Amino acid sequence: MTITDDQARDFGRRLYDARRTGVPIEPFTDALPELGMADGYAIQQHLVSLLLADGERVCGYKLGLTSTPMQKLLGVDSPDFGPVFASTVYRDGAELPVGRFIAPRMEGEIGVVLDRDLRGPDCTPAEALQATRGLVAALEIVDSRIVDWRIRLADTVADLASNGAIALSSVVVPIDGFDPRLVGMVFSKNGEVIASGAGAAALGDPLAAVAWLANTLAPMGVTLPAGSVIMTGALHAMVPVSPGDVFRAEFDRLGPITIRMATDEETPA
Numbered sequence: 001m002t003i004t005d006d007q008a009r010d011f012g013r014r015l016y017d018a019r020r021t022g023v024p025i026e027p028f029t030d031a032l033p034e035l036g037m038a039d040g041y042a043i044q045q046h047l048v049s050l051l052l053a054d055g056e057r058v059c060g061y062k063l064g065l066t067s068t069p070m071q072k073l074l075g076v077d078s079p080d081f082g083p084v085f086a087s088t089v090y091r092d093g094a095e096l097p098v099g100r101f102i103a104p105r106m107e108g109e110i111g112v113v114l115d116r117d118l119r120g121p122d123c124t125p126a127e128a129l130q131a132t133r134g135l136v137a138a139l140e141i142v143d144s145r146i147v148d149w150r151i152r153l154a155d156t157v158a159d160l161a162s163n164g165a166i167a168l169s170s171v172v173v174p175i176d177g178f179d180p181r182l183v184g185m186v187f188s189k190n191g192e193v194i195a196s197g198a199g200a201a202a203l204g205d206p207l208a209a210v211a212w213l214a215n216t217l218a219p220m221g222v223t224l225p226a227g228s229v230i231m232t233g234a235l236h237a238m239v240p241v242s243p244g245d246v247f248r249a250e251f252d253r254l255g256p257i258t259i260r261m262a263t264d265e266e267t268p269a
Contacts, residue, residue: 001038008039012046015159018145019051024102025145029152037080040157047160048083059229060084061213062140064161066203066233074153079203081213082161084231090167092137092257098243099264101143101164105238108187108249108257110180110199110206111138112230113172118210120218125207128214131224132207134172135180137257139249140231141165142238166231169257180206184252185235190245197235206232 003011011028018025028043029035052058065071065079090096098104115133143164146155156162180199183206187195203209209232214224224230239247241261248258 001042002032002034002036003039003042005042008042009046011043011158012050015043015047015145016050018102022099022102024147027146027150027152027155028158029154030150033152035152035154037076037153037157040080040154043154043158044082044160047158051085056085056087058083059086059089059227060231061224061228062161062163062166062231063203063209063213063233064156066209067201074156076153079209079212079233080153080157080161081216082157082163084163084166084229088163088165089229090165090259092167092169093259094167095260095262095266096141096165097264097266098241098261101141103144103149104164104241104261105142106189106241106247107140107142107234107238108185108195108197108236109138109140109234110183110202110232110251110254111136111166111168112206112210112232114224114226114228114230116226117223118214119223120215123211123214125205125211128207128210129175132175132210134174135183135206135254136172136229137169137249137251137254138231139167139247139257139259140234141167141241166229167257167259168229169255171255173254178253183254186250187236187239188248188250189239194239195236199235201235202233209233
């Protein structure tokens, strides 16, 4: 680590305040360009502690940087992760106010729902499969509490891997007779198809992404509990969001997931 624990605590508080006020902050790496992944996780840990103290509950995790192009962009060779809080989980057909976010973007993903606890450090994709209840069609609203998405690695790791919210389909599909790597997806915005992808875009295999997470959390003493949802990474480049936009991801085997981004006035409190 480059920073002290006191600095990490201060940076975590800044992100916490940005989440509450909706006012983004300058990148930590502007002032400290030497910050790395370990520094980002130290900051994230303090941010998570503040959110848990507010009554938030971790119900899963999201992976970021699971595609080779994104890893090359930020100069890393591994994914990152952040917790998913129960208050940020929505269902198919939900309307989410744009004002709930600072600079939202949309991604189509495959979610993995665990049927039993999963723990590293030697977890394999086959063991992840055995622990999996099934897959769900999912959308992730990524968001950044950093001004203008001017993020480097430490900034996005600290900021819960740029997590905003997720939406999940209501049907959990058991992995029976098909390969998650080959699950195709067509992504549309306001009825126009603008992207496509397949499960293999998520670290080569969504189950490999789950195994990676279990192994990464193990040294921290963390077990992935039964019932957790794991967002395994974007299957395409993130897409800008505006009020009124309707996003739909249609998956082979898993079915569709649709959400609408509404104004605060359109969505009941």
